[in-house]
Amino acid sequence: MITTHLEQAKAALLRDDIIAIPTETVYGLAGNAYHEVAVEKIFKLKQRPFYNPLIVHISSAAALAEVAVEVPAQAKILAQAFWPGPLTMVLKKNERIPALVTGGKDTVAVRVPNHPLTLSLLAALDFPLAAPSANPFGSISPTSAAHVDAYFKDDLEVILDGGTCERGLESTIIGFEEDKAILYRLGAIAVEDIEAKIGKLGIKNKSEQAPEAPGMLLKHYSPATDMVLSEDVLGAMQAFERKKIGLLLFQQEVEAGDEVVQEVLSPSGDLAGAAKELYAAMHRLDHLGLEVIIAERFPDVGLGRTINDRLQRAVEK
Ligand code: TXA
Ligand code: MG
Secondary structure, eight states, X not given: OEEOOHHHXXXXXXXXXXXXXXXXXXXXXXXXXXXXXXXXXXXXXHTOOTTSOOEEXXXXXXXXXGTEEOOOHHHHHHHHHHOSSSEEEEEEEOTTSOTTTTTTOSEEEEEOOOOHHHHHHHHTOSSOEEOOXXXXXXXXXXXXXXXXXXXXXXXXXXXXXXXXXXXXXXXXXXXXXXXXXXXXXXXXXXXXXXXXHHOOXXXXXXXXXXXXXXXXXXXXXXXXXXXXXXXXXXXXXXXXXXXXXXXXESSOOOSOOTTSEEEESOTTOOHHHHHHHHHHHHHHHHXXXXXXXXXXXXXXXXXXXXXXXXXXXXXXX
């Protein structure tokens, strides 16, 4: 059920049920991070492999000791600069966090989400919330309560409705290896903005056999419809003559027949605006019975890098 009642959300969590919560990035599937029974339900519902760890959400940086030990100096600077907000940090976990949450690793991914409803909920709980994005494994992340409802209608008693997500892209993930800060996932905070605080980052935002952050799996964030990514959308369209085509464009429409569906993400050319619209536009295009979605590659700076990363993973077969 879609609701705005915090009491219902809290009651469900106290029963070790899982609920959907809004955040500024995407909606999450949340449960008590200290209780294995709750965490297991998250993995089951999401059909997520157990090796892929979850992000734990806390109410403020002051609650870090509830999940982590040994916070590096750079992590303190980043927490100060970006929390509440779309920055996740991978830190050494404490003994209260079950291995199930962390995929057996001795580290835990943690963030303070910047959404008033969810911050109020967290403040009312005496446990942190483990929450991956509220989509079945590998599919497009949800940026509205309606998206979550479409995925999990019958399986969630509470979908806490906090409106459309302001950022629209998952959090940026940073880890610390031998005291060097490493980017594990491009996200809603641009690399440039993090480097302005702590200097150059190491970059590991790629696919690996045993991925550092399995959000980095090569194929991810994918619509069911075939999708291609191109600098030259008109050129790419030629390969799909007489097919039902949808276009996912940055700033402006291209000249094409009326039968071609066009989604323009930001007419003003604003990358943050485009990020906010990206997944909703992908969800819409994916429900039109198209034969192909052609996405335009973004300028590779700031949030454009994150958008290109998501589009690239969405087109992988
Ligand atoms: O914006 C977000 O981060 C959203 C909202 C709900 O907070 N959550 C989200 O969760 O995107 P999810 O599960 O879709 O992605 C979590 C990512 C995965 O790529 C996972 O591998 C990585 O975090 N991760 C979690 N724990 C980790 C750890 N200990 N070390 C490295 N990566 C970790
Ligand atoms: Mg996800």
